[in-house]
Amino acid sequence: MTVAPRTALLHGERWPTADFEGMQPGIFNAATVVFADMAAFRARDWTRKDRFIYGPHGTPTTFELEARIARLEGGNNSLLCPSGLSAITLVYMALLKPGDELLVPINVYSANRAFIARELVEWGVQVRLYDPTDLESLAFSDATKLVWIEAPCAITFEFPDIPAITARTRDAGVLSAIDNTWGAGIALRPFDFQVDISVQSLSKFANGSGDVVMGAVTCAQQEVYDILKLCAMRLGLAVSGNDAASVLKGLDTLALRYHAQDATTRQLVNALRGNDTFEEVLHPSLESATGHAFWQRDCSAAAGIFSLVFGDAFAQSDVDRFIDALQLFKIGFGWGGPRSLVLSHGRSVASIKPLHGELVRFSVGLEAAEDLLADITQALRMLPKTAS
Structure with missing residues (x-):
């Protein structure tokens, strides 16, 4: 059909990118993503990465970063969050409900501790501290659903016995999550030690420039990832293509x-x-x-x-x-x-x-x-x- 010039400006053909490859991935920023047809629209699934749905779901840039973080840490799937703290709180909000019990180390990161004390406890989640240097304090109850691990504490640097902790969580059928910002997938690959979930603040070592705020959650199990991804969708958590590209450069x-x-x-x-x-x-x-x-x-x-x-x-x-x-x-x-x-x-x-x-x-x-x-x-x- 013939259209006016101002319409043509908006509907020109996009330059094909399939045969282009530079040293860095393309930067894709999108809120709206266009579907090929209604069948594609009706087949949308927020937990899948073989198609695109909406900006917060992901773009080629963010999906590439998630894939590289998952490979770095040794997990199966990663999910980007607007900050390291939002990655931590996403794990809690997606996996815990009133009456569930969370075990956290005495020396847990202060912002993590503040969220636990001011939000989780008020929402009815039970919280118990354990001493990561004395695993006799790591006692489970029928309500225990998640054990948090810091390796090490990022201020006083006590290092826990990760395999011993995860052996206990697996025997009890309890999920384990680790803050691996310090290890960054370089010093420590948490999934080598049967951890279920790893959280990183990508603002730190991964980005390396001090100019991007971002976090990531990496999972060993697809079903856990699906729960986290759908919760992130409902919370509206997303990162920009520009920020993701900056972290991708940092990973190099x-x-x-x-x-x-x-x-x-x-x-x-x-x-x-x-x-x-x-x-x-x-x-x-x-x-x-x-x-x-x-x-x-x-x-x-x-x-x-x-x-x-x-x-x-x-x-x-x-x-x-x-x-x-x-x-x-x-x-x-x-x-x-x-x-x-x-x-x-x-x-x-x-x-x-x-x-x-x-x-x-x-x-x-x-x-x-x-x-x-x-x-x-x-x-x-x-x-x-x-x-x-």
Whole structure:
């Protein structure tokens, strides 16, 4: 049919892309997806990835990222979420109902803990804490439906015995879910240890640039994925093609960045652990770390974050002065990016054992190790001599 020019502008033929392949995947952004016919429309299924339905369901860009995350972690299927925290809360909302019981470690991530306390508990979900270093505390009831694992805690770095936990959950017929943001599929592949669900904040190591907020849930079982996907649909969770493309680029260098940041971090913690300014230096690679043997057995690397616990004589104001004196470590949330970060967590961290001093966590970027060590060394001079 013959149409007016303004109509022709809207209905021109699309350039074919089937025979085009560049170094990076195409970026597809869509809200509306056009169906070929009504038969295709009526056959739509939100849990399938062999066809497209609507922007939140997915595009070629987001489906490719999901496939690559699933391969990275060793799972069968992944689902993208707008943030790491939204990935965590999706697992809870999809799999738990009033009266069900959730077991979480004492040292669970603070934002995770806040959602549990302020939302899940008020919705009628029963929650019980367990000590990941003492599995006798991991007791199940008839109501237990899900066990949450942190490997390690991202502030104090206690590392749990993952195979022992998942052996117990499988014997009890209970699902297990792990926060694998620290392991990123590089240091730790959780599905090698019979974990059912893995959650990552892709904002961290996967993206690697500190400019995208995104999360992912990866599953071992199709039926669990289907439950999560349909819940995500009802919640309207979606990510943009541009953000997915940014994370896809980050995955190209993930292994190189991860191991480089790990190597620099080990140089720093080994140089600092003999300094009597600190009560403790916390990093899984150190023999003094809680769960070091489990990390050594199950992981191939140790990531780029560590914590320093200052001696009890140093006040918060002293530690703040130290942080303010740092030049290369910038103050901010997050980790896994190219520039080093620092953040004070005080003494109120949810940890396995009480802290006897101020805790400061460092995220190591891609700067030279000698420069970062020099930065910490010069900032330590700002501490009062009488305290040390």
